[in-house]
Amino acid sequence: MSDYHLHLYPHRRGESTPPPPEEIPLSHIERYVTAAAERGVHELAFTEHLFRCVESAEALGPFWEQAADPVTRGHTEADVRADRTMSLERYVEAILGAKDAGLPVLLGLEVDFVPGTVESVLELIAPYPWDVLIGSVHWIEGWWFDRRHSIHEWERRGHRRVYEQYFALETALADSGTVDVLAHVDRIKYQGQRLAEPPLDLYEGLVKAARRADVAIELSSAGLRHPIAEAYPAPPLLEMCRVAGLDITFASDGHLPEQAGWGHDEIRRLARDAGYTHTARFRARKRDLVPIIPPRG
Ligand SMILES: [Zn+2]
Ligand SMILES: [Zn+2]
Structure with a gap:
């Protein structure tokens, strides 16, 4: 099975933590592969955030300025600036180097969506041989x-x-046709804010857009570690995705080696409960399907 959502380093907020090193050692990537294999996960897509790469500053622009509230605006700007310390060039080199060394890794990117920036973002990322966006x-x-x-x-x-x-x-992200997979599609619930009833009308609109754009949906264990304590997407939304014929990928959204493949038995169970029998696999942004191996235990 695979984990199609991994980052190389924890997020950096404020100035108290050191920035990641400029060079990403092969041994660091190997630690993810080893941790995942112990969980029965044997293919990893690294999907570093585009916004963390210094090269993205111009393409994404000062999007925090859209916030009407100055406190909110200040927090977003500070967090973006603290965390924007990686190099897109170095990142791509490191993952391609790991691939060349025979590690079961794919070159991916987490494209953080800011409306109005799609063209400049596509131009920025066009030169690289992505497996999955x-x-x-x-x-x-x-x-x-x-x-x-x-x-x-x-x-x-x-x-x-x-x-x-x-x-x-x-x-809008689905309709933009920019990416292959929609990550953590109901992340808005992260801090635990649920509506009294699941917003089925909003789910419906998203599922239709994903269908139109022919994008897959990520089933992520990360929500199980977050305050909401529920995978992304919520079971009713996952079920709607399955009924609509949308493919899924498995994801941990890990930011540390020991999180690679985290919670994957649980999300395999959720996938099967929703009626899924296969997951999507990507190579050079081409998709095929592989059967889901039953969860352990
Ligand atoms: Zn994310
Ligand atoms: Zn992520």
């Missing part, structure tokens, strides 16, 4: 919605309105 929404009009420091935005905007804004962005 995953797309994510982390910001609503400059608000980093899954961080505690800006949690006041929920009350300012209203809970239903936040969900509407989030799913409008997810749907």
Whole structure:
């Protein structure tokens, strides 16, 4: 089985943690491969955040300026600046080097979606031989919605309105045709804010857009580690994806070697409960399907 969502380093906030080294050692990548193999996961796609790469500054622009609230705007800008320390060039070299060394890794990227930047982003990433591009929404009009420091935005905007804004962005991301897989599609629930009823109308719009764009959906164990304590996507949304014929990938969204393949028995179970029998596999952005191996235990 595979883990199609991995990062090389934890996020860096403020200035208290050292930035990742310029060179990414092969031994660091090997540690992910070893940890994943112990969980029965034998293919890894590294999908570093585009926004963490210094080269993305111009393409993405100062998107935090869209936030109306100066506190929210300041937090987003500070976190982006603290975490934007990697080199896209070095990252690609390291993963391709690991591939050449025979490690079972793929070259991916987490394309952080900012409306209006699609063309410049595509131009920036065009020169590299990606195996898989995953797309994510982390910001609503400059608000980093899954961080505690800006949690006041929920009350300012209203809970239903936040969900509407989030799913409008997810749907726009799908429609943009930029990526192969939509990552953590209901990440808006990260901090534990659920609506009284699952927003089936918003789910429906997203599923239709994913169908139109023929993108796969990521089934991620990361939510099980987050305050919401539920995989992405929620079971009713996963079921709607299956009914609509959308393919899935498995993901941990790990940011440390020991998180590679984390929670994959649980997400295999969830996939099977939703009626999935296969997962998508990518090579050079071409997809095929492989049967799901039953979870252990
Ligand atoms: Zn993400
Ligand atoms: Zn991620």
